[in-house]
Amino acid sequence: MTTSSAHTVRLNARKNDITFTSGLAPTYLQANLICLPSRYAQDFRLLCQRNPVPCPLLAESKSAGSFTELKSWMANITDSAIACDLDLRTDIPRYMVYKDSILVKFQCKDINEDWTEDHVGFLIGCSYSFENALAIAGLPPRHTIMKRNVPMYRTNIPLCPAGVFTGGTFVVSMRPYTLDQIDDVRSVTRPYVGTHGEPIAWGWDAVRALGIKNIDSPEWGDAPLTVDGKPFGLKTEENVVPVFWGCGVTPQEAVMRANLQGVVMAHAPGHMLVMDVKEDEVLDPN
Amino acid sequence: MTTSSAHTVRLNARKNDITFTSGLAPTYLQANLICLPSRYAQDFRLLCQRNPVPCPLLAESKSAGSFTELKSWMANITDSAIACDLDLRTDIPRYMVYKDSILVKFQCKDINEDWTEDHVGFLIGCSYSFENALAIAGLPPRHTIMKRNVPMYRTNIPLCPAGVFTGGTFVVSMRPYTLDQIDDVRSVTRPYVGTHGEPIAWGWDAVRALGIKNIDSPEWGDAPLTVDGKPFGLKTEENVVPVFWGCGVTPQEAVMRANLQGVVMAHAPGHMLVMDVKEDEVLDPN
Structure with missing residues (x-):
């Protein structure tokens, strides 16, 4: 062994x-x-x-x-x-x-x-796996630097139902990046197909499209902050936008809803x- | 050979x-x-x-x-x-x-x-494959009985993006069934994992949830009809609701949008x- x-x-x-x-x-x-x-x-x-x-x-x-x-x-x-x-x-x-x-x-x-x-x-x-890859690529997730939990949100994006599991929706995790980092962030996380892979959405428009009511009130994890410790939703950081990935809380939520x-x-x-x-x-x- | x-x-x-x-x-x-x-x-x-x-x-x-x-x-x-x-x-x-x-x-x-x-x-x-299975199960899709094409609609449900393929959304096909047929319709089509499998949504509420503006104006195929040949959207048939499946037009649309x-x-x-x-x-x- x-x-x-x-x-x-x-x-x-x-x-x-x-x-x-x-x-x-x-x-x-x-x-x-x-x-x-x-x-x-x-x-x-x-x-x-x-x-x-x-x-x-x-x-x-x-x-x-x-x-x-x-x-x-x-x-x-x-x-x-x-x-x-x-x-x-x-x-x-x-x-x-x-x-x-x-x-x-x-x-x-x-x-x-x-x-x-x-x-x-x-x-x-x-x-957790692709967070390590992001850090190695010089793109460490902000919550890891600030020693906080990643913020996670319910969305209105439906899962494809399967048998008893109906009515589920995507849960997403969020990490902030600047607009010019997004191509690299997508490329680094893309191969991690067993651990959610590349982001499913990004940008401030995505917050509305996903049906997230308040970016400063995640359903799980810690609230996101600017690097100055202010509420992230105030959008005080130039060119910094939220980037959303599929999250492993999704199947637990689907089970609870069933x-x-x-x-x-x-x-x-x-x-x-x-x-x-x-x-x-x-x-x-x- | x-x-x-x-x-x-x-x-x-x-x-x-x-x-x-x-x-x-x-x-x-x-x-x-x-x-x-x-x-x-x-x-x-x-x-x-x-x-x-x-x-x-x-x-x-x-x-x-x-x-x-x-x-x-x-x-x-x-x-x-x-x-x-x-x-x-x-x-x-x-x-x-x-x-x-x-x-x-x-x-x-x-x-x-x-x-x-x-x-x-x-x-x-x-x-086409699961339509045959539905017919064998005594649940023939209405458009096949009426010798019309299946109606297909654009939706607002986002695809998970992949590389150059961003901004795509689900295209769905629609077949009407009565509420008491839906469990059987789901069961019959569920095993067809290589050909879209079970429905992704059903019921009149699903029309709004999918962002379909007018059920009588599909983007592809023929407009759905009641068995009496009236516009389906008039909802004149008791307990009959639209049932939506993922559709193979989706990847073509995603390619065109890229x-x-x-x-x-x-x-x-x-x-x-x-x-x-x-x-x-x-x-x-x-």
Whole structure:
């Protein structure tokens, strides 16, 4: 068994020695987790296939009930390369548990008691990977420099529905850039097809087009600021515009809107599963 | 070499003995064609990957300039099974040719003179296949019963951009059904992942949500009618609502909006490439 820094993070999460995973095990992929009763698995898989930009499906339980063995949906990544010595029930620092679509456990340390033989776990890509690539390209996201969380917003852009999953909309993350940086920002993030890829919209007009009511009041994460610490929506920075990417909160929102019956489990926001897969192993092969 | 009824249609198209392909070689897949200068191929492939519902990529030229050999993007379909004895330049009854994004040839019989060593042909799924499945399930689309073309509309739902392809929006096709048929209509079309799959929206509210200004004035195809031959938008039929699917005109529209330089070729609407692949060979394997 290879012991990677990613494996160490998982072991520390299992011992509950860590909380937020941002910045841990650099260059390793981090993933969102959603665990569903098996009767919803096929529809959820289809939801991801139909909406690969906000819902990039990386892997899932090899069979219902499996929390150690995963099937890979990533080109060029074998099942056994995803995460050695894995336990989906413990290897994330904090979890959320929903029963009949109502939150019943907030940031609990494991899901040993809630997981059943009928559950299927899904891993969804996370934008931490392309943030590293942006930083390397000299385009570090502002929230990382200011040590804040990325702002995330609900939009009115509909997901393509799939079975029970109807009425969902894109959730987006936002990073500010100047107009002359946008071509480079698009190019740098474009190959990251497993982790949302290039932006879906940019510019102040996009705020209205996406149906975002107030750029200074994100639904998740921290409010965006100018470099001087003022509200971003005041538009005091010349040529600086918001740039929006598909966000891994999208499938969680879609699950919550579907009003599912039974027990659903997910990672707590910011507390991700760190995989043995390197960021540059899941770039678009084309 | 297998001689299928699909092969016969292609040979008849090559001899220019046929025009519209609707209803020809039943149970065989029909495809939309787009041929682009090779410098745009990677971005177009990514556009399809990011928007698989309106832009289901089935196959493409094995290499730039190849009009006989294709690479398959369909699970379970090998390259050689796509279409025997193929010539993309002649085996469609009618073509459209654009130069620097301006239409220069309308419904021409072949593209022998326009095709170059630098062109890449792409085949995109078409909803003819699931219409057959709907008819078999006792849910024949109204336009087929009335021997009209399916109505197609521009929407305001943005595509996820990819490289040069920005600013595109979904084009949708519409078939009317009663409210109590919608669950069955969704189930029947759901497995057709290579040909748009289940509807993206339904109901009269969806007309507004999609930004369709007048249901009686589709941008392509024939205006929808009630079974009594009245304008559909009068809503005189109890419980009958419009049901919308992603449409293969979407990638053509996206190409036109990208203002590409050089020669772009496509099939003329309604004049498709008939493949050797059967409709039930490209169902969702999950």
